[in-house]
Amino acid sequence: MRVIGRSFETAMRNEFRMQSRRRAMWLTMLGVSTLFPLLALHALDERFAQEGTLRAIADWTNFLNLWVPIAYGIVLADRIPRDRRLRMDELFATFPTNQRYRLWGKALGVALATVVPLLLVALAGAVHISLRLHSAEVMKFEVVAICVILLPALLFMTAVCLLLSTFVWPPAIGFICAGLWLFLQVSPTMLPSLANSLMSPTGSYAIAGLFHSDRGWAGTQGLVPLGPLGPAVSAQSGVLGPVLVTVLAAVLLGALPAAAGRRNPV
Amino acid sequence: MRENVWFLEYRLLTWRPAGLAAAGVGAVVSLALVATLVSSHNNSTQLLTGGIELGLPLVAGGLAALPAGHDSARELQLSLPTPYRRTLLRRSILAAMWPALGMATVSIAMVTTHRWMSSAGIVGGQLTWIAPLAWSTTMCCLVTVALRSYVAALMVVSVLGGVELLIGSIFRDQSWLHPLYLPATTDTLAHSFWWSNRLDLLGTAVVAALLTGRLLRRPECLLQEDAA
Amino acid sequence: MRIHIHELTKTFPGGIQALRGINLDIESGMFGLLGPNGAGKTTLMRILAGVFLPSGGTVRIDTWDLAVDRDRTAVKCVLGYLPQELGLYPDLRAREFLDYIAVLKGMDHTPSRRRRVAELLDTVGLAGDAQRKLGTFSGGMKQRIGIAQALLNDPRLLIVDEPTAGLDPEERIRFRNLLSDLAGDRTVLLSTHIVEDIAQTCRNLAIMSTGAVVFRGTAADLIDAARDHVWLISTPGPKPEGNLTVVSTLNLGSSVQYRVVGEVSPQVQGQGVPTEPSLEDGYVWVMRSYRDAVSSAVA
Structure with a gap:
């Protein structure tokens, strides 16, 4: 048990460090995640001014959650192919430690490191809202919003992108990530999809059930209709939605070692 | 014979760019067919237009930047009398050729099935996909060479594509951002500035191409290990 | 050229x-x-x-x-x-x-x-x-x-x-x-x-x-640069002391023969014989001399 724990912890710590030291990761994640909010600042501020604190926070976090998971997924998807490219997987395969725990440690380490710049931007936005609305409660709400809207979505993308990267040609992963995320946003009135269902990682039920808001504002600003939610919107479904997405992500992550092992049999 | 080099460059790239382009075209057409069945003719037309105006140009961009992002024999290439810039250009053209062919095919199919959305007619309307193709391929190459990271280029264009689809009003409502707005045909509210937008995209593509060429004059920047 | x-x-x-x-x-x-x-x-x-x-x-x-x-x-x-x-x-x-x-x-x-x-x-x-x-x-x-x-x-x-x-x-x-x-x-x-x-x-x-x-x-x-600085030293004990670089070691059973490059002290000289340098000895001698010169310049 101790060996398992060490294997997991070492992989997680090393991946976290390596990912945190990538200048390109910080530049692109911070650059991309601050650029669009700054471009939309005027529209966002107008929207915030019309709403209460709770809905403003939901809108802000939803705004980030619309597109941030694409960037996050693409950055993550490079990690496993990189091990193959550098022949590190061959070396790891010779180690007595359990490869499953190493891979899960790697997934968690790289995910934690990549999420840091996004959390900084999300919290910076919350500070901005707090100053605009003169509300001290904003930070508390933002932490909840991050936990039920942003983090389940990012966990879902972690699982999907790492899993894809074990068998898909690396340059194709970016397009699949972006395509999948956009597909998950599209209203079922346009295309059959799980968008706006409890299993959707878009955070729609958490936004409606816990923050009494909707994703409608974003839906009116672009070309993709986001559509209405199902009838069962409540505080319970607002919690159940993120939990189901987390469970789905955990199941996908559970399959990661098997998918990686198929490519590089140990 | 120089034509032999094109064939060998094609062999180097393997079938994968063609495969990815085919998958992209297949996805766009399939989604449009599904949309026809479950929603409306208008939705499927909008999907096809979005596919050739945003989705496939971004695929082309990613493929065009791929040779600048990775070359297993780069040091050897830099020691050869043929300028490496020329080799990269040849490879980028070959890689981006497949999605470009896909876009041309879809646009012909759209014209023949009366689904053509562009108000600029059939000939001028071809800028629906040509301008974003030029913009995306040159911009991806520029970001790859400037940041020495193919992943960064892929991320920037993919996120830009996502943001333009989901919250395109940011770009549509601020005129100084029009040169970055790719889906001006798909977005009927953007038709008022369609021509200037297309010319802006082409102009930006020329600037990006020139900047990339300039950066590639410093060969060692390519040899430094990709920080990503 | x-x-x-x-x-x-x-x-x-x-x-x-x-x-x-x-x-x-x-x-x-x-x-x-x-x-x-x-x-x-x-x-x-x-x-x-x-x-x-x-x-x-x-x-x-x-x-x-x-x-x-x-x-x-x-x-x-x-x-x-x-x-x-x-x-x-x-x-x-x-x-x-x-x-x-x-x-x-x-x-x-x-x-x-x-x-x-x-x-x-x-x-x-x-x-x-x-x-x-x-x-x-x-x-x-x-x-x-x-x-x-x-x-x-x-x-x-x-x-x-x-x-x-x-x-x-x-x-x-x-x-x-x-x-x-x-x-x-x-x-x-x-x-x-x-x-x-x-x-x-x-x-x-x-x-x-x-x-x-x-x-x-x-x-x-x-x-030539390494001439007079290469010795073969046979000893039953540990390797000879001093500022020496051991180029090779040959186990002879009851003793060990070291091929060393460096300034060999008279005491150590008694245990060995000078030998003809090879190109490798020359390389080791030049690198040693360079490192010594750099260290003394820094000191």
């Missing part, structure tokens, strides 16, 4: 100084460049091959100045280069790869190019593998393809960087002989940290350390 290097410097972004005022004159024939890892050999080779641009100083190859774009292209036309880490295109066949590089070297006439490719495949012993994909080649076969591509344009200047690393002993000998045969009126620049490769092939050599040339002369000069 004559290479004239004057006060050459190379500084990478971040301030890492890889070359610090190199001065070298290299004539036709084989020239060896020795030095430990990180000495700056590869950076120097890359500058001579036109891959890197110098930060300062001048490099002239015959009448061409490597700081000038057009001259650099002219040098590349007469250059054969085998980089230290030769990446190949795994999906190309051996014949296709050579054909491809030949076209990029400006060999546009198809029949003569194909003839040259076939001839070189034969020279490096890969004629039977011409249709195999490079991804299936062993390390030695890849090196042989590497040397074949370097020779495609019958280069007047051949630069080979660590060409024998990773080769088995037979292949190393074969490779060294091939390079010696090629030398003739060409200039062949061989960079390596394997002293034996230089001993077997080069009359003239230089040793680099920390971005500077610390020795320049013939192989005989290098051997």
Whole structure:
């Protein structure tokens, strides 16, 4: 048990460090995640001014959650192919430690490191809202919003992108990530999809059930209709939605070692 | 014979760019067919237009930047009398050729099935996909060479594509951002500035191409290990 | 071809100084460049091959100045280069790869190019593998393809960087002989940290350390430098004390024979005999002396 724990912890710590030291990761994640909010600042501020604190926070976090998971997924998807490219997987395969725990440690380490710049931007936005609305409660709400809207979505993308990267040609992963995320946003009135269902990682039920808001504002600003939610919107479904997405992500992550092992049999 | 080099460059790239382009075209057409069945003719037309105006140009961009992002024999290439810039250009053209062919095919199919959305007619309307193709391929190459990271280029264009689809009003409502707005045909509210937008995209593509060429004059920047 | 290097410097972004005022004159024939890892050999080779641009100083190859774009292209036309880490295109066949590089070297006439490719495949012993994909080649076969591509344009200047690393002993000998045969009126620049490769092939050599040339002369000069500083010491106990570098150790059963390089004290001299230095001893002596000089200068 101790060996398992060490294997997991070492992989997680090393991946976290390596990912945190990538200048390109910080530049692109911070650059991309601050650029669009700054471009939309005027529209966002107008929207915030019309709403209460709770809905403003939901809108802000939803705004980030619309597109941030694409960037996050693409950055993550490079990690496993990189091990193959550098022949590190061959070396790891010779180690007595359990490869499953190493891979899960790697997934968690790289995910934690990549999420840091996004959390900084999300919290910076919350500070901005707090100053605009003169509300001290904003930070508390933002932490909840991050936990039920942003983090389940990012966990879902972690699982999907790492899993894809074990068998898909690396340059194709970016397009699949972006395509999948956009597909998950599209209203079922346009295309059959799980968008706006409890299993959707878009955070729609958490936004409606816990923050009494909707994703409608974003839906009116672009070309993709986001559509209405199902009838069962409540505080319970607002919690159940993120939990189901987390469970789905955990199941996908559970399959990661098997998918990686198929490519590089140990 | 120089034509032999094109064939060998094609062999180097393997079938994968063609495969990815085919998958992209297949996805766009399939989604449009599904949309026809479950929603409306208008939705499927909008999907096809979005596919050739945003989705496939971004695929082309990613493929065009791929040779600048990775070359297993780069040091050897830099020691050869043929300028490496020329080799990269040849490879980028070959890689981006497949999605470009896909876009041309879809646009012909759209014209023949009366689904053509562009108000600029059939000939001028071809800028629906040509301008974003030029913009995306040159911009991806520029970001790859400037940041020495193919992943960064892929991320920037993919996120830009996502943001333009989901919250395109940011770009549509601020005129100084029009040169970055790719889906001006798909977005009927953007038709008022369609021509200037297309010319802006082409102009930006020329600037990006020139900047990339300039950066590639410093060969060692390519040899430094990709920080990503 | 004559290479004239004057006060050459190379500084990478971040301030890492890889070359610090190199001065070298290299004539036709084989020239060896020795030095430990990180000495700056590869950076120097890359500058001579036109891959890197110098930060300062001048490099002239015959009448061409490597700081000038057009001259650099002219040098590349007469250059054969085998980089230290030769990446190949795994999906190309051996014949296709050579054909491809030949076209990029400006060999546009198809029949003569194909003839040259076939001839070189034969020279490096890969004629039977011409249709195999490079991804299936062993390390030695890849090196042989590497040397074949370097020779495609019958280069007047051949630069080979660590060409024998990773080769088995037979292949190393074969490779060294091939390079010696090629030398003739060409200039062949061989960079390596394997002293034996230089001993077997080069009359003239230089040793680099920390971005500077610390020795320049013939192989005989290098051997002479270590004269009176190489001893064979047999002892039943531990290795002899003092500021000595043990070059080799031979277990004789009841005692151990050490081959040492350094200033041997009279006490230790009593236990051993002076011996004829080899090129490797000369290399060790020069590197020791350089390090000592640097330490005392710092002190």
